[in-house]
Amino acid sequence: LAKTTQPISMDSYEGQEVNITCSHNNIATNDYITWYQQFPSQGPRFIIQGYKTKVTNEVASLFIPADRKSSTLSLPRVSLSDTAVYYCLVGEGGGFKTIFGAGTRLFVKA
Amino acid sequence: GAVVSQHPSRVICKSGTSVKIECRSLDFQATTMFWYRQFPKKSLMLMATSNEGSKATYEQGVEKDKFLINHASLTLSTLTVTSAHPEDSSFYICSAGSGASSYEQYFGPGTRLTVT
Numbered sequence: 001l002a003k004t005t006q007p008i009s010m011d012s013y014e015g016q017e018v019n020i021t022c023s024h025n026n027i028a029t030n031d032y033i034t035w036y037q038q039f040p041s042q043g044p045r046f047i048i049q050g051y052k053t054k055v056t057n058e059v060a061s062l063f064i065p066a067d068r069k070s071s072t073l074s075l076p077r078v079s080l081s082d083t084a085v086y087y088c089l090v091g092e093g094g095g096f097k098t099i100f101g102a103g104t105r106l107f108v109k110a
Numbered sequence: 111g112a113v114v115s116q117h118p119s120r121v122i123c124k125s126g127t128s129v130k131i132e133c134r135s136l137d138f139q140a141t142t143m144f145w146y147r148q149f150p151k152k153s154l155m156l157m158a159t160s161n162e163g164s165k166a167t168y169e170q171g172v173e174k175d176k177f178l179i180n181h182a183s184l185t186l187s188t189l190t191v192t193s194a195h196p197e198d199s200s201f202y203i204c205s206a207g208s209g210a211s212s213y214e215q216y217f218g219p220g221t222r223l224t225v226t
Contacts, residue, residue, distance in 0.1 A: 034214065043114075043203050043217035044154070087153070096207070097144060098215060100154040 004088045004101040011107050018075045020104050022088030025069045033064060033071045036087045038103070044087060048073065083108045112138045114206050116218035123194055123225055130190045131221045133204030139184035140206035144215070145177075148201040160187045194225040 005023040012018045032051055036044035050062040061074040087103040113136040123129050141162050146154040158168045158179050166179035178190040191198055201222055205215040
């Protein structure tokens with residue numbers, strides 16, 4: 001399983017764009033990149049998933065370079081409620097086991 | 111998206127007793143379910159992979175006789191913590207995948223176990 005590396009923590013202010021980068025140098029051909037958000041005492045919540053290039057949904061964008069050895073989660077105009085831990089996961093998908101890295105603790109300030 | 115539920119959401123038990131936690135996929139069939147444990151301010155740690163109709167696969171260092179997993183149907187997996195001790199107090203989270211055709215894991219809300 002590919003190992004992921006993310007910054008331990010990040011601070012931001014309301015209204016700013018936040019970019020969190022994840023390194024996954026050993027990503028395999030069949031692996032997808034998935035980002036989850038977790039609030040205290042809750043299960044992780046799916047944010048976005050991609051395989052290559054760029055993916056955008058209503059809450060975030062995911063940028064994946066051609067070599068796929070890293071990915072960047074972009075959160076536009078964060079609010080206080082975006083304060084959470086964000087996990088980057090790499091794996092073959094829902095039916096295959098996934099190993100969580102340490103995650104990035106994002107703190108959004110007013 | 112698909113919904114995964116857990117029951118109970120919180121449980122307090124005495125040391126030496128056993129506790130069962132249920133994980134259900136509400137609107138899809140889950141051939142595979144995963145059980146995680148999470149300590150305060152730490153990441154999720156995968157404990158085991160539960161496959162419907164077969165024995166669970168445990169991660170290294172997880173005692174299979176202490177953490178009994180049963181995946182009796184395509185919508186239900188249970189984790190039983192046997193002879194619980196205070197060090198088993200943790201947040202237990204399950205997730206479910208519907209197979210290779212779905213690339214997303216769906217997570218339950220978690221169960222807070224406190225052993226006194």
